[in-house]
Amino acid sequence: xxxxxxRIATPEDNPGLIELERSSPQGSKLKIYSERKDxxxxxxxxxxxxxxxxxxxxxxxxxxxxxxxxxxxxxxGKATRAAFFYDLRLHPDYRRTILGRHMLRVWxxxxxxxxxxxxxxxxxxxxxxxxxxxxxxKKKQNYRFTGKMIVLSRPVFKLKPLRLQPQELTPEEANxxxxxxxxxxxxxxxxxxxxxxxxxxxxxxSDSGLFSCFVLEQGSSFASIGFFRVCRAMWTxxxxxxxxxxVLKPIFDGLRFVLPLPRLPQQxxxxxxxxxxxxxxxxxxxxxxxxxxxxxxNNLAYQEGATLLTSAFDQSDSFLLHFxxxxxxxxxxLLGYKPFVRGVPEVHTPYYPDMRDMN
Numbered sequence: 001x002x003x004x005x006x007r008i009a010t011p012e013d014n015p016g017l018i019e020l021e022r023s024s025p026q027g028s029k030l031k032i033y034s035e036r037k038d039x040x041x042x043x044x045x046x047x048x049x050x051x052x053x054x055x056x057x058x059x060x061x062x063x064x065x066x067x068x069x070x071x072x073x074x075x076x077g078k079a080t081r082a083a084f085f086y087d088l089r090l091h092p093d094y095r096r097t098i099l100g101r102h103m104l105r106v107w108x109x110x111x112x113x114x115x116x117x118x119x120x121x122x123x124x125x126x127x128x129x130x131x132x133x134x135x136x137x138k139k140k141q142n143y144r145f146t147g148k149m150i151v152l153s154r155p156v157f158k159l160k161p162l163r164l165q166p167q168e169l170t171p172e173e174a175n176x177x178x179x180x181x182x183x184x185x186x187x188x189x190x191x192x193x194x195x196x197x198x199x200x201x202x203x204x205x206s207d208s209g210l211f212s213c214f215v216l217e218q219g220s221s222f223a224s225i226g227f228f229r230v231c232r233a234m235w236t237x238x239x240x241x242x243x244x245x246x247v248l249k250p251i252f253d254g255l256r257f258v259l260p261l262p263r264l265p266q267q268x269x270x271x272x273x274x275x276x277x278x279x280x281x282x283x284x285x286x287x288x289x290x291x292x293x294x295x296x297x298n299n300l301a302y303q304e305g306a307t308l309l310t311s312a313f314d315q316s317d318s319f320l321l322h323f324x325x326x327x328x329x330x331x332x333x334l335l336g337y338k339p340f341v342r343g344v345p346e347v348h349t350p351y352y353p354d355m356r357d358m359n
Contacts, residue, residue, distance in 0.1 A: 006105050009051035009065070014039050016062040017053070022237075024089045032271060036234035036359075042086060043069065045204050045356040050113050051087075054102035056094070064090040064103045066110050070117055071354075072194040074187070076345045079194050083114030085124040086357060115340045123191075123337035123348075125149055125357070147190070147335035147348035148315050151358075152327040153308040154294075156274075156301045164289070166214040166296045174200035174213040178224055182278050189314065189352035190345070200226070200278075205356065212300075213278075214293055221283030223290035227297055230359045231272035231306045238269050274301035276311045277355040279319040287322065294323075312353035 009017065017039040025033045043049030046069040054064035067087040072079055090103050114122040128148075169177065178200050186192055195202050205211045210232055215224040276297050281290040294309075301309045308328070313320040324330070335348055 005055050005057055005102050006052060006109065007055065009053045009067075011040065013051075013053060013062065017051075017065060020062050020065060020089065020091060023091050023093075025092075032236040032238055034234060034236050035270075038233075041233050042067075042356070042359060045202075045208065046071065047202075047204055050110070050117075052106045052109055054090075054106055062091075063094045064106060066103070066106045068110055068114065068122070070114075070119060071191075073191045074194060074197075075120075075190055075348075077188070080121075080344075081117075081119050082191070083110075083117065083119035083122045084357075085110060085122065088124065088126070111338065120341045121337050121339045121344050123335060125333040125335055128332040128334050143336055143338045144346075145334050145336045146346060147351045149312055149333040149335060149351055149353050150315055150320060151310055151312045151331045151333065152320070152323050153273075153310045153329040153331075154298075154323070154327050156298055156306050156309055159299050159302055160295045162292060162295055162299070164216055164218070164292050166216050166293055169213045169215060171201050171206040171213075178213065178215070178278075178280070181224070181280055181282075185280055186278070186352050189350045190348045191354070192352040193354055211355075214296060216289040216292055218285055218289060219283070221285035221289055222280070223282075223286050223293055224278065224280040225276045225290070225293045225297060226278040226355060227300060228275040228277065228355055228358060229304055230275050230310075231301075231304050233359050235270045235272045238271060271308060272304070272306040273308050273310050274304055274306045275355065275358045276309065277353070277358075279311070279317075279323075281319075290319075290322070310358070312355075312358060314350040314352070316350050 018036060021034045021036070021039070023033070040049065040051075043051075049067060049069050051065065051067040053062050055061070056063050065087055066085055068083050068085040071082050071084050073082050074080070075082075111122060175198070179196075179198060182200065183197055187197070200213060201211050210229045212227045212229075213224065214227065215222070217223075274297065276294070279290065281287050298309055311319075311323050313323070335351060337344075337348070
C-alpha cells in the first residue's frame, strides 16, 4: 500500500473535497448530498484545523477525508484541551476495497496528531444510523460512544406577523448582556467551549457576518436566541424525493401564498438551513417571548431563502420539547471519544452543541 496515499490537505484540494462531499449521499427515502463553496470555511470559525486526505493516486482522486480541530472545552468544570473531528467520510466506491483501508491509517495519524498536540481526548459526532462510520469507529481500540446530540428541523413558512419586535444586539452588547446568562444556563454542560465563557461570539464568528443575537424583554420576562445563517456557507442538494413529496409539492406551492405552508424541495433542488442556538427564557412570559423570537427567526430564514430552521440539543434540554412542536425531522448523533490521558470523564451528558459545528 503506497505510503503517499495519505497526506495533509492543502487549499488546492478544495475542489476535490467539495466533490467528495457531493459523492457521499445521505438518507434513504429523502436522499441528499452536501454542497459548499469553501470546504475550509469551518476551520476559520475554529481558528485551526488538521485535515488528512486519502488519495487514489492512479485515478488522481480524493477518496476519503478526516478533518479535525483543537478546542479548549469544559469537562466536569475543568478546562480541557480536546481534539474534535468534524468530518469523516469515505467515497462509496472505495468502501470494502483495499484502497479504502487507507482510512484506517488516516485515523491513526489523526490520533497521533491529537495526542502530540496535547489533547486529552479525540471526540466527534456521528449520525446514529450511519452504520458504516459507526462500524469503522468500533474497530478503533479504546474508542467509546457516550452522550447524544439531537438536531430538530422546522419548516420555514411564509413571513409571519410579529406581535413584538425583537432587538438585535451588537457583538459587544451581547458579550456584556448575555454571556453571563448563557454561562448560567449552559456552563455546566460538557464540552462547553472556554472561548465562549466570556464572549457570546468569538471574533472569528463575528467577522464571518453569519451570526446574530436577538432579545425580547417585557416586564420581568426575558428571552434570547442566537441565529446562524448556515445557508450562506453550505446547503444540501436533493437526489431523490419520497413519493409523497412529489404528490404534495404542487399542492403546497399553489396554496403557500394564502396559507402558512412550508416550501417543499424539488428533485435536484437545494435544501438550505438557518440555525438557532443558545435558547434562553426567564420570567412568567419568557417562553411566550421565546416563541416570538422563533417567529422572527423563521422570517429571517425565509428572507435568506432557507428551507429549514434547525436547532441542536442535548436530550435533557428543556427547550428540546418546546422546539420539537412543529418540527418536521429529528436526527440523532452519537458522541464518541477516545481518551489519551487518565481522568477524562466517562459521562458526557448534558452535552453542549457548539454552534460552530453546525455547518
